[in-house]
Amino acid sequence: MKNPPLHRFATRPGFYFTDDGGADVVVRSETADQVWLSVLEGERKPSAFYQDAIRLFETPDVPLAEQIRNHSVCSRIVKQFGVRETLFRMEGPNYGLWYVHLPKAWDGMHYGYRADGAWNPKRDVRFNLNKLLLDPYGKGIDGVMELHPAAFSYACEVENRQVKGSPMGEMSTVDSLGHMPISVAVDDRDNAKHDGDPDHPHVPWSKTVIYEMHVKGFTMNAPWLPKELRGTYAGLAHPGTLAYLQNLGITSVELLPIQAKQSEVFLQESGRTNYWGYNTLNYFCPEPSYATKAAQKQGATAVRQEVIDMVKALHAAGLEVIMDVVYNHSCEGGVAGPTVCWRGLDELPYYRHNDNDGQLVDTTGCGNTFDFTNTHVITFAIDSLRYWAKRIGIDGFRFDLGVSLARLDGKFTHHHPFLHALRSDLLLGNLKLIMEPWDLGDNGWRTGQFSTPFGEWNDRFRDATRQFWICDAQGGGKSSHVGMQEMATRLCGSADLFATEPGRGAASAVNFVACHDGFTLTDLTRYNSKHNEANGENNTDGSDGSLSANFGVEGPSKSPAVVAKREQAALNMLGTLLLSLGTPMILAGDEFGNTQNGNNNAYCQDGPISYMQWDWVKSGAIKKNWQTRRMEAVAELIALRKSLDLYHHEDFFTRLTQIGLLKPSSRVQWFLPDGTMPMEQDWFDSSQRSFAMELLSDDMNVLIVINGENEERQFHLPVQQIWTSAWCSTQVNGQSPRRDDEGDSGSSLWTFPAFSITLMRQQN
Template identity: 45%
Template sequence: MTSTRPGVAPDRLSHRAVAGGRAWPLGATFDGAGVNFAVFSAHATKVEVCLFTHDGRREIARLALPERDGDIWHGHVEGLTPGTRYGLRVHGPYDPETGHRFNPNKLLIDPYARQIVGPLKWSDALMGYRVGASAADLSFDSRDSAFAMPKCVVADTSFDWGDDRPPRRDLRQTVIYEAHVRGQTMAHPGVDPGLRGTFLGMSSEPMIEHLTRLGVTAVELLPVQCFFNDRFLEARGLRNYWGYQTLGFFAPEPRYMSQGAVWEFQAMVRRFHAAGIEVLLDVVYNHSGEGDELGPTLCFRGIDNGSYYRLTGAGRHYLNYTGTGNTLNLDHPMVLRMVMDSLRYWVEVMHVDGFRFDLASALARGPSGFEPESAFLDALRQDPVLSRVKLIAEPWDIGPGGYRLGRFPHPFLEWNDRFRDDVRRYWRGDTYGAAHLARRLLGSAELFDHGGRPAVSSVNFVTCHDGFTLADLVSYAHKHNEANGEDNRDGHDANHSENFGVEGPSDDPGVKALRDLRRRNLLATLFLSQGTPMILAGDEAGNSQGGNNNAYAQDNPTGWVDWSGAEEEFADFVARLAALRREYPVLSQRRFLHGRRRTEGDPPDLEWRRADGAAPTDADWQSPDWKAFGLLIRESAETAVCRGDRDVFAFFNAGDEVALRLPDGAWRCRLDTRAPATAPGPSVSGQAVMAAQSIRVYVRDEDARLAARKAAAGTTE
């Protein structure tokens, strides 16, 4: 059915002059004399800006935008200033069967709002249709939703950046720390209680000191763009914790502000930059929080449903490549423009250093599925601002052909879940573990070594927010998500975890020792692998979520990092891993290693070794039970200029104790996961004993090598 019903009340126009204004920039822009409003809608018949009192409770004016340039409606309101609360009402056909769901009774968020205040109060009035009607979403609801909606704010985004400069860390030097603004700080004893859970708390001195100590060079923050709590979660007494239900792509999340000001986010970024730490944002442009056809009308659905979303058939239903009920339509030029404008805003105005794109395959879909040269990916790659920042893809969605690991073009990095799974399987003792681990140690070249992509393209991780923490990975054989209210049906089942005979916490010294060793082996493997390492916040402190591997709704001590039992010795171990990676650049190279020689007389850039010193045979690699092997790493033969970086020999043993034959020459042991606090050992050569379930890293003894060179030259100088 089609309807052009009027709003809930007569127009309440103020006496303010509404001039034509201009069609750019989109959103609400203060120009010193007033505010210019510009809104895209291709199918609307009228667009109104509604002004509210400062507390957002009362609508005081409803102003129709008088001009339309193409599909952009605009107008200038003289005398308005930053701080003005506003929302939108958009008129047009209500005909869900053809994709149109206009309903001017519903107050809408401006997609370009720089600040959003107030909570979303769940009510049936938020729905464009009558809940419970036999016609379902084909019915029409005439109730005003303004009382239940957050309000947009005309924001002043000016900020004194001083001498702030982006750290621009080389990817070879990058260590990513995935963190949640609220979860990182809520239980930290060193953070001011008034700043816990906020941007300012996240960048407080105790946090920066901790991250600097670990050797972190970039924090990757779970979504900080404005989001809301799902209705079904509030009914269970839970909240959206992770933040993957974005409502405003330009507005910082209000719950992370202590003073309700945009500058708090900017101050956080400036503090991190002063410490040499980059800020990366986990962004969710693949869907919105409006859900499917039975979801609320909060923003895009009411502004121009047919343009903003991917629709099926005639248009009533939504393509759902994201598992959330809808997928944004980046094939539409104005939706693509919104995403690009948002990304540039966070770089140019908020000074962030890069992005991790949630369900990035959905962003690159075209008529025939995933397209490596999609409009979105091409737009990013040519953009003079965005092409210079770090771009990380989560290379999958839930749609057909959505798993695209290794298929994103340069300069994208990609989350590598095969690294996660293969490292876990190897240390658990699964069959064929050595052959799979070998690929991951080399940066997953079989996936990424194409199109000139560097070896740092693989973002390697053992744990992330979605799954077990490191402590739980070695303490639980099964997930325990009962607190989520879904009868433990949610979350991954294939965790490749191990509990060492006890499900959950244990006071048994033997069990604890085995778990601690496994944690060290897992993280050591991460830092010894080619690629870009990412660690999960709290893993260095032994944080547990009680076996919950899907804490998306646990905005409580389950989801927060527990610092009360912080393990200083383990944090020191993580810091030593990062320092070892910095000291020996061959552990983080831009070019892949293939066992090639730079020139005929040079040794190969990579040598695989069995414990007896011989090169592995095909039978070794194909053996399901081969568990001990090493690799001798030199600088890649593909590197343009050889710098003579020092060799590193790493040996991985997921089996029993073995006698180890070292490569020729003198070596010093720099890392032993069985003795993590041991200082570098004396110079050794020949044979060594390799403990069970452990890793050792040897480096060339430079003093011994220099002495040998002098002796060969006939000098003692």
């Protein structure tokens, strides 16, 4: 069968429906000897390819490769799974691409690839025609991996759920059909499908408040949702969910990975799952398990539509959608891992390799690392991101282990081609792009070293805030490690890290105190050490340096004094986060005291430990409980931040700075409790824990007062203004600042509670 001319868009890998009722199918494999497109149909239904395909019959001791090599189109029936597989020999390679035109194609069609070539594991070549491979560009997916010998390209056995075999040994002869996920064609040719959609919110960085959440975990126990919507995309789009997010005041939701995922083999061996989703199975299609049962039953197109509808609903509510994406590694793991897609199609160019030993470079801790020195890997990632932005409507991306995406010859550079491709792309370059600025490779910590327009997670802010308000405060400030200089730097936008080039300002610092990875905010104040026993790794997983404290009792406490101290510490950290220059990010649930019972690595906890606990919503309906009071305090703080036009880009760095013409900021002033400005020795005194930061503007000045001492402290506030208290972290415990000079209009003497952060506002 001679292929007709290719569809005009089919010069890149992908599945392209054509106007003749068929499709052009393109896949990349630079090193395969031959690639086949496999189309799967039900055995008991008529085949769409009956006139084109030569029927094959099972012949003992004759490998599949030998049966299909002499036919351009052939089919076979696999009775065990009730399917007919039709194989189309593809033409190529043409600049690394293989092509075929399908005479018929339809939405929901199940398909995959089989690639034939050399088997030489010691040289990183592992072609195995017996493995049905996913389309790297596939828009839909069906099925899951079974822990079965068929999942692996090398000969192995699975005994008592343990995989036994050598990846450097013989090739597996077990067909993976029926044991692995398969690709599903999604017809998305309708160019008018987004007509009438709500406008994207386009929230400026200066107004952004990010809310990090897990789709399933946030909605699984939500009492306002009917059961069929809990744990789903549709549940996140529900009016009750949207109202909650609006009432809190956040502007942008950052979703933990929603691209299709697969659990690591070691988790499957122990009967666990990868709950967080940082183990991507496909970069173009959404995770099906987060869709409603009805959508899952209808198939990949319905799952995709549920995601699109979720994004539309969030946009209509004025909220941005940022996706956490994992392009640093795939779910195939190390060389002993399964063969799902990239390993079977073209392992050499897709992954980074050690020299001639058959092993993979791993700067991710997950067994493999995509090779972003390869132009085609960069193109693959950019195509995926553009698809989510253009076809699904996503407003931004957070890149997991971003340093691994920017290594050339093993070394990080902010001039990496991938970073240039992102910033120069007309679509992607105008979205919110956030980097996790570290990985596990050499010199992997690179906070502040990415370039404009990237935002970055600011772990220095996290650590300084925890140390100041938890660890040092527990010691009474006598052996302080974080004093005024460090805290002032973090409050002012971390110029020491982000003043790296002209035009880069405080908004590039994505400040946070807690995120999905580690303790929740409440657990930071309840536990001295991690309690990860439920993870099945003998409590050896997770960080041992969380900078947490239990305030005298490990775990929950009924002591009013302990509870009050913990709550004040939590509000101190939230206040610092939301009153600092930079872009704040809140972990979902921290606003009402959600806990993971001391687990600081709940990546494999698809259950109560990870799900948001909403019982307080019902119990707080009549009488306010502590969760309600905390949520209201956070909502008030966000509203205050949004009302003040003081959090725009701080011009840290200009061309004049580069030639040494420094100038002090005209917008920030600092004061000691006695009203004087700090001298040089004060900045270097780490025991100095009380100070004030004044932010100046044409409309209204504000004063952020920090009292990190274990006692009340008097402050002489700037006398040129009359001040009122707008928010204080101790208000949840019934304490507030008080003015000590009532009736004296020429003075501003105030007393601030111990261990407090207060926002003072200029009185009009």
